[in-house]
Amino acid sequence: MEERNLTGVRPYHMPAGGWGALKATAIAIAEQMHVAEAPELLLRTNKPDGFDCPGCAWPDKKHTSTFQFCENGAKAVTWEATERRVGPEFFARHTVTELLGWSDHALEDAGRLTHPMAYDAATDKYQPIGWDDAYARIAQALQAQADPNAVDFYTSGRASNEAAFLFNIFAREYGTNNFPDCSNMCHEPTSVGLPKAIGMGKGSVSLDDFDQCELIISIGHNPGTNHPRMMGTLHDCAERGVPIIVLNPLRERSLERFANPQSPTEMLSLTSERIASNYYQVKVGGDASALKGIMKALLERDARIPGTLDHDFIAEHTGGFEAFCDDLRATPWEDLERHSGLTRADMETVAAAYAKSKATIVTYGMGITQHSTGAHNVQQCAALLLMRGNIGKPGAGICPLRGHSNVQGNRSVGITELIDPVMFDNIEKTFGFRPPAKPGHNAVNTMRAISAGETKVLVCLGGNFAIAMPDAERCEAGMRGLTLAVHLNTKLNRSHLLIGKDAIVLPVLGRTERDMQATGPQSITVEDSMSMVHASRGKLEPASEHLRSEPAIIAGIAHATLPASRVPWLHLIEDYDRIRDLIEKIYPDFHDYNARIRVPGGFRLSLPATERIWKTASGKAEFLIFPGLDEDPEFPQALKLTTVRSHDQYNTTIYGMDDRYRGVFGRRDVLFMNADDMQRLGLEHGDKVEINTALKDQTHRRLTLTAIRHDIAAGSVAAYFPEANNLCPLDYQDPESGIPCYKSVPVELRKLPLAA
Numbered sequence: 001m002e003e004r005n006l007t008g009v010r011p012y013h014m015p016a017g018g019w020g021a022l023k024a025t026a027i028a029i030a031e032q033m034h035v036a037e038a039p040e041l042l043l044r045t046n047k048p049d050g051f052d053c054p055g056c057a058w059p060d061k062k063h064t065s066t067f068q069f070c071e072n073g074a075k076a077v078t079w080e081a082t083e084r085r086v087g088p089e090f091f092a093r094h095t096v097t098e099l100l101g102w103s104d105h106a107l108e109d110a111g112r113l114t115h116p117m118a119y120d121a122a123t124d125k126y127q128p129i130g131w132d133d134a135y136a137r138i139a140q141a142l143q144a145q146a147d148p149n150a151v152d153f154y155t156s157g158r159a160s161n162e163a164a165f166l167f168n169i170f171a172r173e174y175g176t177n178n179f180p181d182c183s184n185m186c187h188e189p190t191s192v193g194l195p196k197a198i199g200m201g202k203g204s205v206s207l208d209d210f211d212q213c214e215l216i217i218s219i220g221h222n223p224g225t226n227h228p229r230m231m232g233t234l235h236d237c238a239e240r241g242v243p244i245i246v247l248n249p250l251r252e253r254s255l256e257r258f259a260n261p262q263s264p265t266e267m268l269s270l271t272s273e274r275i276a277s278n279y280y281q282v283k284v285g286g287d288a289s290a291l292k293g294i295m296k297a298l299l300e301r302d303a304r305i306p307g308t309l310d311h312d313f314i315a316e317h318t319g320g321f322e323a324f325c326d327d328l329r330a331t332p333w334e335d336l337e338r339h340s341g342l343t344r345a346d347m348e349t350v351a352a353a354y355a356k357s358k359a360t361i362v363t364y365g366m367g368i369t370q371h372s373t374g375a376h377n378v379q380q381c382a383a384l385l386l387m388r389g390n391i392g393k394p395g396a397g398i399c400p401l402r403g404h405s406n407v408q409g410n411r412s413v414g415i416t417e418l419i420d421p422v423m424f425d426n427i428e429k430t431f432g433f434r435p436p437a438k439p440g441h442n443a444v445n446t447m448r449a450i451s452a453g454e455t456k457v458l459v460c461l462g463g464n465f466a467i468a469m470p471d472a473e474r475c476e477a478g479m480r481g482l483t484l485a486v487h488l489n490t491k492l493n494r495s496h497l498l499i500g501k502d503a504i505v506l507p508v509l510g511r512t513e514r515d516m517q518a519t520g521p522q523s524i525t526v527e528d529s530m531s532m533v534h535a536s537r538g539k540l541e542p543a544s545e546h547l548r549s550e551p552a553i554i555a556g557i558a559h560a561t562l563p564a565s566r567v568p569w570l571h572l573i574e575d576y577d578r579i580r581d582l583i584e585k586i587y588p589d590f591h592d593y594n595a596r597i598r599v600p601g602g603f604r605l606s607l608p609a610t611e612r613i614w615k616t617a618s619g620k621a622e623f624l625i626f627p628g629l630d631e632d633p634e635f636p637q638a639l640k641l642t643t644v645r646s647h648d649q650y651n652t653t654i655y656g657m658d659d660r661y662r663g664v665f666g667r668r669d670v671l672f673m674n675a676d677d678m679q680r681l682g683l684e685h686g687d688k689v690e691i692n693t694a695l696k697d698q699t700h701r702r703l704t705l706t707a708i709r710h711d712i713a714a715g716s717v718a719a720y721f722p723e724a725n726n727l728c729p730l731d732y733q734d735p736e737s738g739i740p741c742y743k744s745v746p747v748e749l750r751k752l753p754l755a756a
């Protein structure tokens, strides 16, 4: 049949990267700022005396590399350094109701926030407010709460260590452990699942390990878009002949072929490097089965070829191996094939490649974590590595790809809703108060409490909480019940417009900007995906003279709210070294903090598993069994919806409407589908479909999109986040880690007439 010609949908056959990426960077710069200023700005990214790129948490070698070209890093930087401004005149022109009709792209594209603004119900507009008045209004609302647990403190992962630490101490002194954060939607399964397996909730590899590895297994991440600087590393490994095995339901172009914009030869000769040696299109939600199949094949191989498994390592360093093997043996191949979508031969091929490699890295992203089995999935990755002793040796290990550029650091300085007795003891010793004994809310529990009317005040250190969360309609209704929402942000977003009784938006300095305090310009510090902590210093003139730094705003609110506080808030922000001295007292791993961040490249936090010290209950690394194979045993026939990022977005920030490498241009209203599934359901390329969640929980969730044929595993469909968040149920989460299942929602489709 003749293929329908669809506007803005055409296949992309070029390698990722290359001149296309260079052109896209030039356009991004030209749209947002004076082209003459851009090179200087971009050259300061990720330099020892420059600022940390807000784009992603991938590290830089010794943080001293020459300029690393990165299209999406440039977008993140120029989006912040834009010349457009959203000030009092802007708000005078637009009511909140009118702004609610704008797209997410249009809201942020309007420019940088310049003044503190407070909502005025009479005019339905945000009106300017002075900083002290804003602090007083917030303090009054906080002091009015009979129960401090009626307040929630949300952190998005761009905040610096200094800001996150002050936020932590402020909220705990105020009297709550309610710390929802973006990590609850991102790598919580790593933070919760990995410690039980290897005694720490962070990655074990460093960049040097990538120089020495013999095999990379890459699962559920899209680095060409989300960690573009990682492409340079993968490209180098591929060039060295290292096999790269990919498990991903979508054929992501950058994982197939990549032209390195860093390489003059490739750029001039229009050549590129193959990235994946083997690409397996696992079903959405099929990773645990695929990993179990690979491990089962490995076990069977070990019976034939002794030495396949590292029995010495297993005996000396691990527990639970026998029971783990019994489970693998008892799991039939047919089940593993059906649930993973891979054949037994595929899984045996991966096992054979793995058995050949003396040093293997498993690297993964949201395709592994955002599932009802997220923590188990992470543990299966760890088990695969443990079978051949691939943790705690050069060239090997586990490499979770963190999201926001400092999401890992926020956790290291205490952003957690859980009770941490050591931290609480140190807080008591240092500040003379003890945080409350009751655990607080994570992100999902916060949204539940908001929609139940139990949370009255929400204070957000960055981010776009209500839009990033599942169940958009429920979140919106909940936000409208708040007494007060406070948002510290660089740009206007939809969460600011979901107003209850009162709302205050406070404009913050970005990473790129100079942060001047009483003792002079300040540096902040961040931690990358590989636990390296280093300083970041912005140099640009701030977007407005009214901006304040995140630490200064938190200190201002704390000072106003807690007049009898034992913390010298205003003294601390005069010189951020003073904040770091306190961080070191609460978290001894940061010892000699101020001295060590002054060394170019910074320092690495301790990672016991890298030295084969296992901080688990048993003192050994543990093989943990994943019971059962299906995430949603109730819905074996349903299609599984996964929600993904386009190439032109940063989470809820939509830079533009293209998704170049997936061949989608100028639109985001598509549902990626497998050709056989379309045929089975009587759908044609370009048909409109109504998507309904198959979960039976009394809520009718639906969305209309255009179905397009795409190279995606059978039984799996994909749509863009955040448009599809309405289809993700808030209560559908991993029981272990609490993460919402953004990457595996059972859905049913209904064909609509084209005119619908």
Ligand SMILES: Nc1nc2c(c(=O)[nH]1)N[C@H]1C(S)=C(S)[C@@H](COP(=O)(O)OP(=O)(O)OC[C@H]3O[C@@H](n4cnc5c(=O)[nH]c(N)nc54)[C@H](O)[C@@H]3O)O[C@H]1N2
Residues within 6 Å of the ligand: 055, 056, 072, 186, 219, 220, 221, 222, 223, 225, 226, 227, 247, 248, 249, 250, 252, 282, 283, 284, 285, 286, 287, 364, 365, 366, 367, 368, 401, 402, 403, 404, 642, 643, 644, 645, 646, 647, 649, 650, 651, 743, 744
């Ligand atoms: N430019 C840019 N950079 C970013 C971000 C951004 O939005 N834009 N976001 C930042 C943040 S906060 C994060 S957390 C990271 C996110 O980085 P990624 O983890 O790369 O994020 P996603 O786009 O959500 O999707 C990841 C990949 O998972 C695959 N996938 C989907 N479902 C499954 C599954 O069930 N199994 C497997 N194996 N794969 C699956 C998808 O096909 C896709 O290739 O990136 C960070 N960096």
Ligand SMILES: Nc1nc2c(c(=O)[nH]1)N[C@H]1C(S)=C(S)[C@@H](COP(=O)(O)OP(=O)(O)OC[C@H]3O[C@@H](n4cnc5c(=O)[nH]c(N)nc54)[C@H](O)[C@@H]3O)O[C@H]1N2
Residues within 6 Å of the ligand: 108, 156, 157, 158, 159, 182, 183, 185, 186, 187, 366, 370, 403, 404, 461, 462, 463, 464, 465, 468, 469, 488, 489, 490, 491, 492, 493, 508, 509, 510, 511, 550, 643, 644, 645, 650, 651, 652, 653, 721, 722, 724, 725, 728, 742
């Ligand atoms: N369906 C679905 N939903 C998802 C996901 C998914 O894959 N699928 N991914 C989840 C993940 S991994 C994450 S991390 C969350 C993201 O959730 P969030 O972190 O809450 O959201 P962002 O979109 O990153 O936040 C964007 C806002 O950050 C502000 N901002 C930017 N830079 C700064 C800064 O330096 N300081 C301050 N204070 N503000 C700043 C801007 O005002 C901008 O509007 O979304 C989650 N939601």
Ligand SMILES: [Mo]
Residues within 6 Å of the ligand: 182, 185, 186, 187, 402, 403, 404
């Ligand atoms: Mo994330």
